[in-house]
Amino acid sequence: MIELLLQTGLNALFAAAYLSLVAVGLVLIFGVMGVINFAHGELFMLGAYVVVALYTNLQMPFFLVVAIGLIFVGLVGIVMEMTMFHPLRDNPLGGLVASIGFLMVIQALIILGFGVRMEHVPPVTQDVIVISEKVRLPVQRLFVILSALVCLSALWLFLKRTKFGWALRASAQDPEAAMLQGISTRTVSIIALFIGAALAGVAGSVAAPVISISPVIGHSVIVSAFIVIIVGGIGSLEGAVLASATYAFIHTVITTFVDGVIADIVGLSLMLMVLIIKPTGMFGTQDRV
Amino acid sequence: MLLELNNLVLSYGSVQVLKDISMEVDKAQVVTIIGANGAGKSTTLRTISGLAKLKSGSITFDGHRIDTLPANKIVAMGISHVPEGRRIFPDMTVEENLRTGAFLRKSRSEVGDDLDSIYSQFPILKSRRTKNAKTLSGGEQQMLAIGRALMARPRVLLMDEPSMGLAPVIVDEIRKIIEQIKENGVTILLVEQNAELALNLANYAYVLENGKIALEGPAEELHDNEQVRTAYLGI
Numbered sequence: 444m445i446e447l448l449l450q451t452g453l454n455a456l457f458a459a460a461y462l463s464l465v466a467v468g469l470v471l472i473f474g475v476m477g478v479i480n481f482a483h484g485e486l487f488m489l490g491a492y493v494v495v496a497l498y499t500n501l502q503m504p505f506f507l508v509v510a511i512g513l514i515f516v517g518l519v520g521i522v523m524e525m526t527m528f529h530p531l532r533d534n535p536l537g538g539l540v541a542s543i544g545f546l547m548v549i550q551a552l553i554i555l556g557f558g559v560r561m562e563h564v565p566p567v568t569q570d571v572i573v574i575s576e577k578v579r580l581p582v583q584r585l586f587v588i589l590s591a592l593v594c595l596s597a598l599w600l601f602l603k604r605t606k607f608g609w610a611l612r613a614s615a616q617d618p619e620a621a622m623l624q625g626i627s628t629r630t631v632s633i634i635a636l637f638i639g640a641a642l643a644g645v646a647g648s649v650a651a652p653v654i655s656i657s658p659v660i661g662h663s664v665i666v667s668a669f670i671v672i673i674v675g676g677i678g679s680l681e682g683a684v685l686a687s688a689t690y691a692f693i694h695t696v697i698t699t700f701v702d703g704v705i706a707d708i709v710g711l712s713l714m715l716m717v718l719i720i721k722p723t724g725m726f727g728t729q730d731r732v
Numbered sequence: 733m734l735l736e737l738n739n740l741v742l743s744y745g746s747v748q749v750l751k752d753i754s755m756e757v758d759k760a761q762v763v764t765i766i767g768a769n770g771a772g773k774s775t776t777l778r779t780i781s782g783l784a785k786l787k788s789g790s791i792t793f794d795g796h797r798i799d800t801l802p803a804n805k806i807v808a809m810g811i812s813h814v815p816e817g818r819r820i821f822p823d824m825t826v827e828e829n830l831r832t833g834a835f836l837r838k839s840r841s842e843v844g845d846d847l848d849s850i851y852s853q854f855p856i857l858k859s860r861r862t863k864n865a866k867t868l869s870g871g872e873q874q875m876l877a878i879g880r881a882l883m884a885r886p887r888v889l890l891m892d893e894p895s896m897g898l899a900p901v902i903v904d905e906i907r908k909i910i911e912q913i914k915e916n917g918v919t920i921l922l923v924e925q926n927a928e929l930a931l932n933l934a935n936y937a938y939v940l941e942n943g944k945i946a947l948e949g950p951a952e953e954l955h956d957n958e959q960v961r962t963a964y965l966g967i
Contacts, residue, residue: 606831606835609824609828609831609832609835610832610835612821612823612824612828613821613824613832616821616822616823616824617819617821617822619783619803619815619819620815620819620820620821621821621832622782622783622802622803622804622807623781623783623803623807623812623813623815623819623881624807624832624833624835624836624880624884625804625807625808625835625836625884626804626832626835627802627804628804
């Protein structure tokens with residue numbers, strides 16, 4: 444029993460790792476632009492397809508491909524800023540609707556390029572860390588956990604220790620006051636979109652060998668990410684990480700012991716409860732980022 | 733003239749907020765704008781710092797036209813704005829707020845030196861440097877907002893109601909701070925509802941009424957002016 448719980452904990456840690464990367468990016472973009480990026484799950488999906496194209500098909504080195512996935516999807520984020528979120532900056536609802544359109548375009552492009560079939564990416568390594576007979580952690584999953592730790596620490600350092608990190612937080616908290624310090628809100632929103640998208644991209648890339656990939660995987664990722672940022676508080680990066688861990692653990696435990704559909708229902712019910720009891724989320728205030 | 737406002741006109745929808753405002757601010761002076769709520773004082777400052785766009789008129793700073801520039805470029809020219817209501821960054825520490833004020837500065841060592849001098853000028857901020865700005869009292873927040881603006885090493889400081897909502901003891905402290913800034917050679921354009929404070933600090937004053945300049949002159953003269961005394965000094 445303890446072994447089963449430990450194994451479930453490791454599985455949950457893996458799920459929390461890539462979910463928190465997606466959720467934190469979503470929160471970052473919301474904090475700076477005030478817009479919910481509905482296409483965020485598709486950025487995760489794009490990251491996975493970068494691996495399908497370059498690693499599975501062209502056999503480039505895996506970690507190089509992950510780096511390419513990070514940069515490529517980050518650039519897609521900048522394209523989104525320029526084509527949708529900047530022109531619609533005074534209209535957050537318009538930005539949201541545009542991002543739904545963008546989601547469909549990306550899905551259609553991927554279907555044109557790869558078809559609708561499931562893609563399976565061969566694992567980089569078959570190694571498994573055996574903790575005990577029933578508690579095992581595939582190294583491929585460990586990569587995902589480590590990537591999340593590295594990326595989230597790097598983000599934290601960027602936000603707390605660098606000039607542009609301060610500029611980003613300042614803009615999220617009071618855009619007008621930030622302008623009065625000489626900060627260009629345009630530059631800040633481009634940086635936020637790049638980082639937010641890149642985090643989703645790297646999550647998709649590094650997780651690609653351990654998940655089933657299809658053009659619609661963005662959907663389940665974005666639903667989980669929405670639950671997580673609502674539970675965590677929509678403006679709180681720390682809240683997003685903690686809520687990702689909590690949600691992933693509950694979801695994995697219920698999937699293991701009961702059933703996956705029940706786990707989804709519990710997740711959504713949890714979100715409803717938080718909305719009723721504390722509408723700003725567990726860690727949220729009205730301030731952002 | 734360091735800063736010149738020429739025939740500023742600005743309207744929000746059909747409401748004319750500024751109706752032909754012209755002002756001049758000379759180097760190393762304190763110029764004040766007084767007037768009732770809604771007279772257009774804050775809006776005048778916002779047009780200078782680029783937060784509000786003019787319908788007509790022009791603003792020149794040191795011979796360059798600045799009314800067409802975006803707000804972040806105007807800071808780069810040397811004009812800093814301490815906005816109404818302080819507008820500090822609530823979830824950033826005191827030190828992060830101050831360093832954000834130096835966003836455009838290149839030299840790290842100069843910024844470090846200026847941070848030290850702000851801390852010696854405002855010791856209370858030093859003792860709170862790692863605290864989130866939202867935990868400060870109103871007076872401390874005002875000092876932080878002023879310190880943040882000074883971190884840009886401005887040539888002109890626009891101050892919007894620095895005494896608003898503060899206890900008399902703290903207002904007195906703010907007065908000393910403004911005098912100190914003036915002694916350091918920074919030109920100040922001060923908007924205040926506290927006319928007594930403003931006229932005591934300033935060299936020259938403008939009285940705004942309904943978006944127009946009703947009266948102007950050396951601050952001492954306005955302080956003794958019968959009309960100003962009854963309308964704004966409550967004597």
